[in-house]
Amino acid sequence: MISIHDERIQKYLTPYKYTRPVLTGSGIKGAFDEQAVDIPFVFWHGGLYHMLYTGFDGTGYQSALAVSDDLLNWKHKGMVLTRDLDSGRWDGIGGAATWMIKESDSLWDIPKLKKVDGKYWLVYHSYPGMGYEDGPAQIGLAWCEDEELLDWHRLDEPVFSWKDGEEWEAGGLYKACVIEHEGLWYMFYNAKNREARWTEQTGLATSRDLLHWERCRENPVLRVTEGAWDERFVSDPYVVRDGDMWINFYFGLGPGHAQEGLALSTDLIHWEKADSPILTHGKPGELDCTHAHKPSMLYADGRLYHFYCGTRPWQEGDPAKIYQEFRTLCVASDQPFTQGEHMHRETLKNVTFEEG
Template sequence: MGDTLSSSADYKRAVPVLQGSGVSGAYDAWAVDCPFVFYHRDKFYMMHIGFDGLGYRTALATSEDLLEWKKEGVILDRGENPAHWDHVGAAGSWILLENNDIYELPRLKKVDNKYWMIYHSYPEFGYEAGGAKMGLAWCEDENLLEWHRHSDPIFSYENGGKWEKVGLYKCCFFESNGRYWMFYNAKDKPDWPWKEETGVAVSNDLMNWKRLSDEPVLVTEENSFYSQYVSDPYIRFDSRTNVWVNFGFGFDGKHAQGLLSVSSDLVKWSTIHDPWIESGQQGQLDETHAHKSSVLYWNDRFYHFYCACRPSKSDDPASNLEGNSEFRCITLATSVPLEV
């Protein structure tokens, strides 16, 4: 892996690119999280999730330059039927892309003349309450605002291994060698301290998924910065060195930090022992956590979008809501300084 890629988050912006509104009832009342950035119809899009105190809702923002972003609206809301499996909310994590190469702009891929998204949903109101399952949504609208959901989950923890027996989290999925691959993290028990690790499943049709193993493929390591979590996979192919790269995150019980793993076959992975992107100093946006990555290459520069967290301050836009003691936003780091 080249030096440019391994140091692609050297220069951090000091301000958010997207943050919660603080408006009661809005999808992003408390926070925004989990960026997924892609290129579509001559501009950049950022799918992201907002937390409103009840659950996650998925929205889009757009940009011409990757720096200034405009929120376009919610694309996956909570379901109207309280008996339905995704009535609490829907957290979109990935839309199928037409290419896997990190050095190409990520553009959406159509299958059966539709764009496809995988999302997850929790069964109880609150912050990630209960065991989440995966759902599938599709869109034929080129504005990407009208999405339709398959009625049932496509993937569940209920028939998985011991390491994932309590619930699923964010996934990425892509096509390679004639089939679809889905990497996802999950947790092993309901009460802290639990562990989160990352597993893989494959499919021929996006609907029916089979685990390659009952064991995770990206695992925690004692006395490391990823001793508790190896989570939120974001996998792309480095065409310059012919390896797959996972921009995940590790957590040691105190700080979540960017984690970099590489593989030649998508099954056996090697994780770099030091954080790829470190949590920040006191007062910085990522003082507590620097995690949940979305990475792209444009104009000879890597843009690394990630979720940054620090303790709330009195003038934070989302800090006036009861119980919200953390400021959680989406920010940016780059491989070379920005000329701003």
């Protein structure tokens, strides 16, 4: 275990939280994000910051893009993965998009998209049943040639499934991130077992072509720690590089709260975890007083941004509600936000996208 005070990890810490949500569910009846938003993935494309994110409407997940010019104020751009119940597809109920293939795996490079075989690629997972994460999910890929990133084509079948996995992942697969290193694709994913009070841990699979994956023999490569703050979940990997060191920002769940953690590796297989959360849940009433989890990292203009999903009990006036909870997207940083940044301002006045 690495001490949270270890000098090696101080530059990765983001203790300063923005006090407003950066994106919320709409609360609009029938909208894809009627009840909640979730799972941010932030990158730069076409002259604007983009956020890939998921919405929940009571039936299942669907995914969209939002854009920003300052990383704090975001506007919905359009849908990328929608529902098609009549298709008969394995992912007809919808998809939770979690990752897009990037040009660089360095933490200190602004994330930009990389084309593979002339296409942009998106990673998502889909559940077989209607409702909140109903049934064991599988992982799929979608591709896009459209520079607006709105015309996505899903592969016909999952590229990675729990069906040929082990007991620890037999309950289904969740968020995956994909990086390339020395000509090999690495997919980190979290999965759950079948127990009623289940455990989630993080596995690794590798591929030469993004389509055929081989599990690491040492799976799960990031495991829960008995009696620790992450004793039930080690989930939602976000893997980046800092020189010769690999960093995995993840979330852990222990008694009552999900919080963000960090692990280091020199070979992408053997990981050493920090002994405490690097981003804790908030105080009562704050946006993340229940959970602070599901990281997406971005370094820009000398500042490290840490996007995540925050949850707290629903309050009168909140725009959306899922199971008596307000689930929203938040951001923290390695530097304090100024008073002006905390004040709302209108942005993107001259940018028009589809509504929804």
